[in-house]
Amino acid sequence: MNAVYPILRVKNLKKEYSMGLKSTFKVLQGVSFIATLGEIIILMGPSGSGKSTLINLLTGLEEPTEGSIEVKNQNIFGLHDNMRTELRRDNLGIIFQFFELHNGLTCRETLELKLLINKTDCNNESERIFRLLEEVGLQEKIDTFVDQLSRGEKQRLAIARALVSDPHIIFADEPTGALDFETATEIMALLRIIVKKKNRLLIISTHDYNILQDGDRVLVLEDGKILKDLPSISREDFLQSNGIEEYTLEV
Ligand SMILES: Nc1ncnc2c1ncn2[C@@H]1O[C@H](COP(=O)(O)OP(=O)(O)O)[C@@H](O)[C@H]1O
């Protein structure tokens, strides 16, 4: 597989929620794009624009009302449940805003649990866990409990967990949303190194303009549609070209 392999094809994705008997709320209104290995895509949109909904569909957590998502040429919603589970487990890694870790586990146990859930076959589990933690710079915290980690370290551990099955596609839903500026910058740099080194696809949802520069491409989501598909752009150029004067941080 080379760098231009279109690993993900999203076609006319729609998601509606019914609101009582007759009305529906249209969260996504026809989202289409193709993504290739090696790309870092920033899904930029204000709060409520449908970013998490889109990530939940792309990761197979929720079903679309209409449209299709093809991972490696397989429509994930055309597959039987167990096949879909397998496809998701082997190909997709997910990172969340609030880490979604268990406080009562150590870093090692967090990854052991994920290996167990994934039923990942590995000859030397301890070695694999050490390498994963090393990749995110947490090897010295291997026996530290999650609740003793800083927020940045928690997100590093969540990244290691997302990499357990060595997935081709990594999704991150507002991965810097709970981090300060400096830590967010470090986390983005780490994600960039990993993705470029391994030639993976990374899709990040955010409303944080500061991380725009870390993307290769920006999809601007508004009212459930992709308004723009831009090449890499700086925070300043993005704000200027969109007529945004004041930057207000939403949490
Ligand atoms: N299960 C649901 N039922 C009804 N409305 C929902 C549901 N999930 C999300 N929404 C609505 O869809 C819109 C987009 O939500 P979301 O995808 O979480 O946006 P974002 O992640 O960009 O903030 C919001 O208006 C939200 O209230």
Ligand SMILES: [Mg+2]
């Ligand atoms: Mg969200």
